[in-house]
Amino acid sequence: MSNWRRHTSLILPVVVVAALVLWPAVTGKAANRESAFTILKAVALASSLNILLGYTGYVSFGHIVFYGFGGYVGFYLLSAQSWSLWPAMAAGGLAAGLLAFLLGKAILRLRGAYFALATIGINEALKAFINNFELFGGPTGMTLNFRVYQAYGGAAKALEMSFILVAALTLVAIVVSHVVRTSKFGLGLQAIRENEDAAEIMGVAAPNAKTWAYVLSAIVPGMVGALFFFKNGNIEPHDAFPLHASIELLVMVMLGGQGTVLGPILGAFAYQGMRGYLVTSDFFKDIQLSVSGVLLLLIVLFIPAGAIGLLRRRITPLRGVLA
Amino acid sequence: MQQLSLLLTSLPDGILLGFVYGLAAMGLTLIWGVMNVINLSHGPIIALGMFGTFFLFIRLGLNPYFGLFVIALLGLLLGILIYAAAVHRVINAPHLSSLLATFSVNMIIIGLGTAIFTTSPYNVDFNMGSFQIGSVTLLGTRLIAALVAILYTGALYLFLYKTRPGKYIRAVANNRAAAELMGIPSTRILALSFGLGTMLAAVSGALIATFFPFNILSGGSYELKSFVIGVLGGLGNPIGALLGGLILGILEGIIPAFMETSWVPAIEFALFVAILLVRPTGLFGAKR
Numbered sequence: 162m163s164n165w166r167r168h169t170s171l172i173l174p175v176v177v178v179a180a181l182v183l184w185p186a187v188t189g190k191a192a193n194r195e196s197a198f199t200i201l202k203a204v205a206l207a208s209s210l211n212i213l214l215g216y217t218g219y220v221s222f223g224h225i226v227f228y229g230f231g232g233y234v235g236f237y238l239l240s241a242q243s244w245s246l247w248p249a250m251a252a253g254g255l256a257a258g259l260l261a262f263l264l265g266k267a268i269l270r271l272r273g274a275y276f277a278l279a280t281i282g283i284n285e286a287l288k289a290f291i292n293n294f295e296l297f298g299g300p301t302g303m304t305l306n307f308r309v310y311q312a313y314g315g316a317a318k319a320l321e322m323s324f325i326l327v328a329a330l331t332l333v334a335i336v337v338s339h340v341v342r343t344s345k346f347g348l349g350l351q352a353i354r355e356n357e358d359a360a361e362i363m364g365v366a367a368p369n370a371k372t373w374a375y376v377l378s379a380i381v382p383g384m385v386g387a388l389f390f391f392k393n394g395n396i397e398p399h400d401a402f403p404l405h406a407s408i409e410l411l412v413m414v415m416l417g418g419q420g421t422v423l424g425p426i427l428g429a430f431a432y433q434g435m436r437g438y439l440v441t442s443d444f445f446k447d448i449q450l451s452v453s454g455v456l457l458l459l460i461v462l463f464i465p466a467g468a469i470g471l472l473r474r475r476i477t478p479l480r481g482v483l484a
Numbered sequence: 485m486q487q488l489s490l491l492l493t494s495l496p497d498g499i500l501l502g503f504v505y506g507l508a509a510m511g512l513t514l515i516w517g518v519m520n521v522i523n524l525s526h527g528p529i530i531a532l533g534m535f536g537t538f539f540l541f542i543r544l545g546l547n548p549y550f551g552l553f554v555i556a557l558l559g560l561l562l563g564i565l566i567y568a569a570a571v572h573r574v575i576n577a578p579h580l581s582s583l584l585a586t587f588s589v590n591m592i593i594i595g596l597g598t599a600i601f602t603t604s605p606y607n608v609d610f611n612m613g614s615f616q617i618g619s620v621t622l623l624g625t626r627l628i629a630a631l632v633a634i635l636y637t638g639a640l641y642l643f644l645y646k647t648r649p650g651k652y653i654r655a656v657a658n659n660r661a662a663a664e665l666m667g668i669p670s671t672r673i674l675a676l677s678f679g680l681g682t683m684l685a686a687v688s689g690a691l692i693a694t695f696f697p698f699n700i701l702s703g704g705s706y707e708l709k710s711f712v713i714g715v716l717g718g719l720g721n722p723i724g725a726l727l728g729g730l731i732l733g734i735l736e737g738i739i740p741a742f743m744e745t746s747w748v749p750a751i752e753f754a755l756f757v758a759i760l761l762v763r764p765t766g767l768f769g770a771k772r
Contacts (some may be wrong), residue, residue: 220580267761274522274579278711279760285708286753293746300746408587415584451595458588461581462573 168343174335174426178204182328198324198392200433205331205385207413207425208338212378214411215420216347217371218354219269220277222407223284224382229401230287231257231383232390233297239391240305245312250326250387257383258376265372272357281404288402302397323392327385334381339422341377350374351420412457418467427468487741489619495737496620502733503630504691506726508706509713510637511684517720518657518677519575524586525566527707528593529682533559533689534698535597538606548610548694549628552687559686563679571678572671597700607697629691636687637726640680644722653677657720712756718766728766 181201185194210224235253238244244252268279292300313319341347349370352360361367390396409432417428435456439449464471473480508530515523533555540551570589574581612624644650655663656673664670689703696702713732717724732752739748759767 214580218578220583222583268757271760271764274516274520274583275760275764277579277583278522278715279757281708281711282753282756282760286750286757289746289748289750289753293744293750408584411580411584415580447599448595450598451592454588454591454595457591458570458585461584461588462570465574465577465581 168339170422171336171339174339174423175332177423177426177430178328178331178335182325185324194320194324196433196437198327200430201327201331202385202389203410203413203429203433204426205327205334206382207410207417207429208331208334208422209378209381210410211338211414211419211421211425212341212350212374214414215424216341216350216354217374219371219375220273220411221280221378222277222411223280223282223404224378224410225402225404225407226280226284226287227257227261227379227382228386228389228406229284229291229398230260230386231379232386232396232401233291234383235387236303236305236390236396237297239309239387240303243309246322246326246388246391249391250384253387254380254384257386258380261376261379262372265375269368269371269375280407284402284404284407288398291401292398298396300398302395302400304395305391307394320392323388326388330381330385330388335422335426337377337381338425341374342422346370346373354420412453415457415465415467416460418469418471418473421467421469421473424467424469431468491738491741492620494740495734496622497626498733498735498737499730500622500626500630500733501736502730503633503726504688504729505706505709505713505732506717506729507633507636507691508685508688509710509717509729510640510722510725511681511688512707512710513714513717513719513725514640514684514722515678515681516714517722518653519571519674520579521571521575521582521586521678522579523678523681524583524707525589525593526682526685526710527703527705528590528597528700529559529562529685529703530689530692530706531597531698531700531703532562532593533686534693534702535601535606535700536686537690537693538608541608541610548608548690549632552632552690555686555690556683559683560679562686563682564675566682567675567678572674575674594700601700603699603701605697605699606693608693610694623695625694629694632691633688633726636684637722640684640722649673649676653680709752712752714766715756715759715764716767721766724766 178201181197185191185197206224206228210221213219213221213224231253234256235249238249238252239246264283268276268283271279291297297303307316310316310319313322341350349360349365352363352365353367353370357367386401390401413428413432414425415428416432417426418424436449436453439445439452445452460467466474512523512526515521536555536558537548537551540546540554541548546554566589570585571582574585610625612628614624615622615627644654652663652668652673653676655666655668656670656677660670688706692698692706709732713725713728716731717726717728735752736748739745739751
């Protein structure tokens, strides 16, 4: 019974994802499936980032680098080596994890703003490198031959399968986030967040723990990247490493509440929903970015703990369910 | 031999540009040094400086170099406004808060700028002739821009070391609590520092606009360059920023002679990460 209790906080996130998966099926519109895909992708990326940002307290301004790198590796294997989607996705995740491991060994020594700056630098360096890397198509990127989709029963079937896969990856990201939060490993990470020096004195092997947190937060984005660019059919440096997307992820995590499992999910949902509304509304479509900016500023200034953080603090009984 | 002649044309250009990069980076590094805030609205403010030159020169017919004073004043006021609205409340909060607060200012400016100016390129057609030294040709606008950048650096140095508000700024940067105990109005000094930082960004943008076409998003690449320069020269060190800018300019002058120009950003950012790892206080040592 007590074992079951620990996982009550997983109910709401799973319900949210299930609702997102069922929404296009119930309404029967293909456009809804695209929206749901975008939201699920955002949920998966934001939940992954939360492991590093929310639990460990390290601000990565270039987390999209893992999405782009995983996407490039997966895409290369799909198009040039004619691998099928499954191993290519796995390779994308593995490549992103490996990159995170190597980077983690180097840059996780930096703290605070220096770490944030280094992550920006790495994103830009890798983008500039791939721009010059002929094997990956250089500045024009790579395009997938349409025939590739035939192996999955045509383009329509492939799209449907991508949707199911992104939902599965999102679930994986959420479960990983939950498991990390409730584990002893996660407790160590949260100790690092509160005070790294004190945590080390209490016996947390901080360098190792940080590196593994970084790796864990990179694998799912790498796989999502491979999947997204498979669905997209082409990949370019500009699309794979957009710096502003990294910052949008930060906004999502902040909006919902960093360091909680549900927070990034709600944040991603709310942010993508709001953006969808603003971009299509007549009045806001031109100044969509400014409106998002004002909202972000208000959140940062007045509710830095995010929606979930605020609810947990104000309404104590909710603490069991919202975590 | 061909490389040498290429070098002779690109290196002087790179050096002159380097001074302007240095000026932009100085704005970023001043704010970092005084209040430990990385100003992510730096790029859009550089872009606003560019549009400042455009409107003062094209619409009002004001000489771009006279317009610099107007732009400097507006930049100072804008910075004080941004400080009051976005930065003051999060100045003691964790880094994420100030990073996101200044980034939200970035989004607001870019959003409004895109709606007003669109993202199509603007161009200030301004010609100051060119100077011939041996086989090297220097464009007048770039030479003047470099001189203005050096002048501003000198003025900033005098301000920080010889005037009372400047000394207050250094005191607050050194130890805010102690400065407050000595009766220094720290909030006003922080606002002034932020204003000076954005002023330098706006002025550098105004100078860049005299020789490159631009749009509202152009500031972004100079913001990234400013990060690189800031780390090269040591974040929080204004003179280091000028030297860092010079190094970056020289790199941009040398690299195209030996490999494709598109490799420049790859090398710049790799250098940036490497320096962060080896000497996060910068090549010339920061004051902290």
